[in-house]
Amino acid sequence: MTMAEQQQLAAARNAFAEGASLPDALLPAPLQRSWQRSRDAGVRPGQQPYYPSLHPSPGRLDHPQDRRLARCVQPELEQLWAAFGARGWTMFCANRDGLVIAQRAHGLEDASLLLPIEVGRRLGEAEIGTTAPAVSVADDAPALVRGNEHYLQCFASIFCLSEPLHDLQGEVCGAIDITGLGERDPGLLHGYFRQAALASENRMFGVLNDVHLLAVQHDPRWLDSPLQGLLAVQEDGRLRAANRVARRLLGLPRRGPVPLLMLDEVFQGASHGQRRRLLQPGPAHRVLHGEGSAVFVQQLRAPRRVRSATAAKAPTASPAQPLRDQRRDAARRTVHAADGNISLAARQLGISRTTLYTLLRA
Template identity: 30%
Template structure:
């Protein structure tokens, strides 16, 4: 925890001392040095200079509903990294009556956890998403001071600037981004005195864990923690100084502690490994790979250090490659479906994957195609290998080939120095997930087909093929058969990708709508009782064209905008409450896709039912029964 100043321990709460300081500052106009923390005193000065009066009423006004939704969307990356850590922190302090809060760098509340329902009305009003908790809005408070001073701080009782907020007792720590800039704060508060000293340490630890998550998500070739001499870099004893380098040794990220350790100015990223250290980057990375104890480093001025892989991963796959961690067991990776049909289809798809068949996952937008693909990978035979995802619709056509196949140095204008590995090659030994495969341009479809058939890839600008062994899972919301008929998707590639098709039902047709709502409520820290039976019935009747993704956003929005612990209403969800208008059913689509797949298999097999059944991964008798059900 040496990356942030948490010690020495703050003094115990001494109300009379604080009141003496207030009297000196507000009544006599003198500086009460030594009676309150200097950071608190500086905050009092800022508030006074801004024309704020201690007796003014304080209103905890959230931004408008649209503003809350926009705020949460803007800080989604921070929220995703923070939620598990906030939940862990809340589990430590909730029984003692503490509430937990995350703010952005401007002091706007983003997420709340812990003992909220049992707290006073002012605290419940303050701890709502969107509320402005900055100094300019509510005066001196721990979150605002921690952000402004870039250090952990306690603000107890009468240390708060305004009279109305003096019931609060708060400990807060700033959250820094991978470049060492403050992006938010973690706060632990309650509305009664007797705050335990450890709350400041807990807030600082939570902030550092969030920072670690954010740092590990920074795309880089290698993430390391610098050991300045203790011999170990654990979460409890480590330096908290983190560095991330690209494939060529360029500095991608350096957090606040690392910059302080090495004397790097803020935002200095035009730095290379070789300019910082005596070692050569390539040889040093090889040494890091070989040793669980890390690899030595020596700064150019001769100072000796040691670096260990951050979170135990020596070298991550190259930039922009997402790798899924293997679950403890295959069963742990299997998603829990409340819909029996989906559970059966998932098991069938898993059997097909284990048999080596390529999978096509179909379904409307927001049905969870990538989540399902990740679950199939984690429960499948390649769970120890990488899961590499590429959204074919998210990358411009002219750049997609480089993303997919990689390139050598100088292959095209703007190509990376020393080249770059492609998604296909990065997925070697694991699973390649191609989302929105229907949006892939025709020329690339030809190249992909050659890769899949030849099991080798050639980087752009190179003639040397590289062998690859990947399991392929594709996904689309489009009808590939129709696209083939329209001439915009290759028929041979469609057959190559459709070894087995898993169709995900839209939300309006699933049998587990209530279970999905309850799971989302739990994810966002709310209890199932906040959505009553009448509201559930109204929600079930909606079309949900955005499916699970739309429902998740709607639940998150409702919880952010509603009063704490109040039962939610349809207005909180911000969705059209009208009836479904001729919503398409999936049964017909699934039947059509099945028929298309069977017809394609029979065509490839020249009418041989036994061979076609083997290609489909089903028994010959099953295929015969299916054919007999066809209309004449």
């Protein structure tokens, strides 16, 4: 970005803060929306960033979903840091609320504006204006924010690039980011950060013990890589979850819970023999998906027979216990095993969220 472009951005930002409209094509649409949200939150370009206080126990994550996401992302941050880490730079993962849940950094004492970025700190637009993670989460898209594209003018020397992360339901659950002083090659970084995001998302499927896990790809060379599609299939053949690669390959909705489909319905074009092999161990095999389309499918693992500590301690319902109480207890155990995720628990039970809430209140 040239000096003239930076100056144009700075002038437009100051005018925008006073209520003016932005010139057409000055900023990408996602950044324009972020500037609007920042202004609506009362942020002023000339102010210093406001970093909310840390948790009384720095580095502690209270929510189980945050801890699980951090475990899935940390190995990828380590790999990215080994390749692109440097003094005055940080890489981190923020959840959908902007809370930093995992991080690598070095030499941030040379970049005082970035020093407060650490695990347990919230980095929202209402606190520090436009940032790449905030844009990625809001728009479900890769984001790049450089220089005066930030809403706070004190970030004029900062480079910020991020990639969104998706949970098992296909919803945005956070973003991985690189931030630092100076410039980097955005095209190169976007490619590596996208693969890191895909690998992190694939690792999330490890919490689903009671399913068949299938890998799918048009090109079998991409199996066993971040670019493989993943399908979680229940023992009765019903589809439980799919990662974003599988959703695209198989024409499933990009966001939200997967449709209530049986595996045979997903592969309607397959022969009887091909369908019979879908949930069987063995090497990858070609399966017809639709007219003129085929994918390679491989079973990665069968359902794990894991008896949780909660289940081991749960008392067996006596014959005299009413059926309503048995269903309520089963619902509570399932929600507990899902770390409080109502949507996931409802899908595991094969009921709607409304029905699950009714059972829990019984």
